[in-house]
Amino acid sequence: MARPAAVPAPALDWISTYRLSASPPPPSLTGDKLLLPQAALEKLLEAASRAASNRLQSENHDPDSWDTVSPYEALNGSSDARQQLPHPLIFRVTNLTNGRTAYAGIREFSAEDDEVVLSNFLREGLAVPTSEDEEDESEEEEPIDIKIEAANISKGTFARLRPLDAGYEEDWKPILENHLQKNFTTLAVNNILTVPPLAHQRTSGQKDFKFLIDQVKPEDSEAICIVDTDLEVDIEPLNEEQARESLRRRELRKSAESSSGGLINTDGPKEGMISEGAYVHFHLKDWDPSKPISIQVPEDNIDIMVTTDAMQGSPDMEAWTWSRFDGTKSIVIMPDDPNVQSAKEIKISLHVYEQSHTDEDSKEPTPATEHFWLSVTQSLEDDEDDGDTAMSDDNPDNEICPNCKRSIPKQSMFLHQNFCVRNNVLCPHGCGQVFKKGTETDHWHCTECKAFGTNQPSRDTYSKHMNIAHTPRRCGSCDYSAGSLAELATHKTTTCPQKLILCRFCHLIVPQEEDVDFTAAITGLTPHEQSCGGRTTNCHICRRIVQLKNMETHLKNHDYERKSRPLPRICRNVNCSRTVGPASPSDNQLGLCSVCYGPLYSSTYDPTGATLSRRTELRYLTQLLRGCDKPGCTNEMCKTGRANRKPPLPVISSKEATAIVKPLVTVEGLQGGYTSHPLHFCVDEATQKRKNIAEMLSYTDDSNSQGGWAIEWCTKAVELVSNEATDEAELANKARDWLEKFAVRRNE
Structure with a gap:
């Protein structure tokens, strides 16, 4: 019997009237969001329960059908539906005083009893008087009743916006997408959408963008939902008057344009121009970490803000690690400063504090430019002021x-x-x-x-x-209040929950979040990284499941084990490509691998090694006088191998072979193992190819250019992965991967 599908959240039948809160909306209440009291949530859940029950009762089930749902499953489905609310939760908001309506999404259920808190966007759409308007009136305004009813609107597919003012630029798309995603649930026709500029645009004097929502699709609805949908946004072109005014402003800004900044080093100063109220950003990427860094601008009306790559973006008036606002003093960063010890980049911003002048034609602020010289120097000598x-x-x-x-x-x-x-x-x-x-x-x-x-x-x-x-300031991203600009800058660059970081695990630029249990100072991980690093993955070395935040320590343990491994022992046979175990048995005094020693093995008691010496001599003579008949053999102590050499080596007679072999098979020489001369026994063609690959790997550097690996490690790597490869190229690649993970390099 088929199980029922997940029960969708039903449409709600819920209407209630609340008094508009007299308090201004909090800064966090943006876009089309509102706050409702806790009692509203309970009533919404009751409405969801009634809607789910009505839907289940109205459904007709055929008893003979395979899709019949059992009473037990129907009861479970009803319980699930009763706990669900529509997502997103959308309301139709009506000002009962003037009849104006708007659509809104919920932020929180934290308002006072019988009150509703509306965002500034909703208050403007409902024509609610602002606090400034109320101050102008002598009589006290009567309370405003707001009707809230649950709404079910269609997912939007298209929205057309019309710019309402000149100065509109072409870089609207990322600003608009970010603003709608964070602040809005719906878009309603004929509403005015105010989009604030980005931080760097705000510092250059850019005003808010205002757009009229001209059209939405589906066309039969007055509002659309923009959550979990692919929304196409189109911007109407500027009219002729707006375009002319935008061009005039662009030319005016261009005439007072600041320098572009860029890279700076310690070999000489940078000259440029800066507009009043604007920023010029520089980046220092190469410096001597053993010497102090001195940053100076002779012009005393230009302020300097400095930070490191630990902060995303460039420093500004409210976010910096080092600063100078009081004349021609220089900023000196000492080598032992913890903020700079792990930094890969130092970011420098120049800013003119004074207000802009006014253009006579447009009566709007027009930045004037100032000339500057920025120098970054390093010296071990103390440049103290000797003015006294x-x-x-x-x-x-x-x-x-x-x-x-x-x-x-x-x-x-x-x-x-x-x-x-x-x-x-x-x-x-x-x-x-x-x-x-x-x-x-x-x-x-x-x-x-x-x-x-x-x-x-x-x-x-x-x-x-x-x-x-000495002017108190409030963080624009959280509820922190600072007594001065320096306190605010310290907060924004350290503990602010909305400080942007590049997460080392998901590799996204995200807020670091609030450190509620003080673990960031202990672990060095931000709260976001603590949560994001809790995900697991397989270690690429041991294949164990490890948390991402513990992977660095886990890999350090692997690296310690790797460097502690002893150098492998390879077979004494120069033609072999195998390793020997750590403890050779007593019957293998020759230092050969088990394959090469196999033909020489005998169970006869041989305390002096004379019998082993005779067997070794016989094997050598057989190779030199008869050969091994292996087509790929190149052993110089074999008749076949000597013939395969280019040019071929001469054939050796019995007398010559005996004279060559006798010094090699003495009991003392054989039992010397690695401390004596090598042995030359024939091997198969596959073993010879593996030896060639091992030698090739030992001649080349590793991927980190740290000297590569000794032949012993290369021989062990080829031996271990030989059964996993299908050809020589794959064998070399797999052996190199093994060496990177487990072998000790020559310079380690």
């Missing part, structure tokens, strides 16, 4: 001026004091700065820290310092 050397002059002919604290020759002190007291003012706060009378009011000392500076006509350095060092 004049104050510490030990010349006995000089004395310190009581007004400006400078060292002045004694004979000139009277004239100097007359001029200095009339024209100069020493800072009373003790910073040592001397000013011309009338300009001391531009000098400031921070009341909350030890910083000081001087305002300039074009730059308010005090306001900049207060904004950077």
Whole structure:
């Protein structure tokens, strides 16, 4: 009997009315999302249960059919259906005050009882007055009732958007796809879709993109669902007036365009231009890790932000590891800094803090360009500031001026004091700065820290310092509140759950997530990597199932075992391609493998080895006088092998053969094993081919160019994989793979 298919979630019959929350929506409530109270979830589950029961009761089952569902299975299916809600859960939202409607998806069931919280997008679509509008009215607004009803709309296949403003560029697609995927469940006709620009576009002054949802398909519906569907999006072209204005703005930006940045090294400075409010990004990929890195821009109105490749993207005002916002000081990164020890790249961003000027034609901000010189140097010498050397002059002919604290020759002190007291003012706060009378009011000392500076006509350095060092800031990705820009930057580059990382397991750029149990500091893995690394895979060496996050340690153990293996012992027969076991038996004193020693074996008691010596002599003489008749033999101690040589070697007579063999078969020489002369016994053609492959592997380097492997390891590799290969090329490849995994290289 066939089992019933999974019970789909039924359409819900649910309507309720809530009071619109007076509080503004939280930052996390974006797109077409809303918040409902917990009681709404219980009512939705009850509605799903009723819909499932009604559907099951209305179904007609033929008792004679093979597809009849048993009462037990029907009961299980009903229980499953009662626990399911439609996905996605979509609502039709109506403002009962003015009759405006919109479609929405659910974010959470965390609103207060009898209240609904709407996103700014929904509030605009329902024509709900904003908090700014309410402040302008003297009378208090009456509560607004919002009707929420479950809706079942079609999956969308097409949407046409119409740009509403000039300045629209052609790189809309990745921005739009990312915005819709993260924030929207539905698209309704005649709604205005506001898409914020990406981070790098926002820093260059790019405004939000606004589009009118002009048409959707299927055409018979006023709204479509865009979740789990392939949606085709089309953008209407700009009209003539919009296109002309976009071209004018593009030309205006191009005239004040910043330099493109790029690679930088320590052999010389980089020159370029930077627009006010914009960024120029550089990358340092080659430096001496034993020396400090000094990064400097002489222009004191250009800020420097620096980070490493541990952070995805380039640094900006709110995300950096090292920075300089206070004049011409350089950034010095020491070699023992843990942030740079494992870095493969250092990212440098330059930024001008001042606000942009205004273009008279468009009355919009227009960036002005500034010239800069960026230098990255390395030196072991300390480049300390010696600006106070004049104050510490030990010349006995000089004395310190009581007004400006400078060292002045004694004979000139009277004239100097007359001029200095009339024209100069020493800072009373003790910073040592001397000013011309009338300009001391531009000098400031921070009341909350030890910083000081001087305002300039074009730059308010005090306001900049207060904004950077003492203005509370909130992370735009989470609920973290920072007391200063430095605290916010530290948060964004370390513990922020939305910090983007390149996951070492799934190899995707994803948020690192929140470290709730403090394991990241212990394991070095972000919370996402802890979860992603819990998946398992087979070790390519031992084929065991290992978690991805434990694979590095597992492979280190394999590497330790590999380096601890002793060098294999190969057969004493120079024509053989086999290895000998770690402990040779007492009856194999010759150091031969079992195949080569087989013809010489005898069970006769031979304590002196004389009998073994005679058998070895007989085998040599047989080879030299009769031959082995093997077509591939090239053994120089065999008649057949000598004939197969190119050019052929002369035939040896009995007397000559006896004279050659006698020194080779002495008892002392044979029992010397590896410490004595090699043996020359004939082998089959397959063994000779394996020996040639082993020699070829030993002559070549490994894939890591670390010197390759000794002939002993190559011989063992060919021996172990010979039964798995079908031809010589496959045998060589498999042997090389075995060597990479298990053999010890020459330089290890």
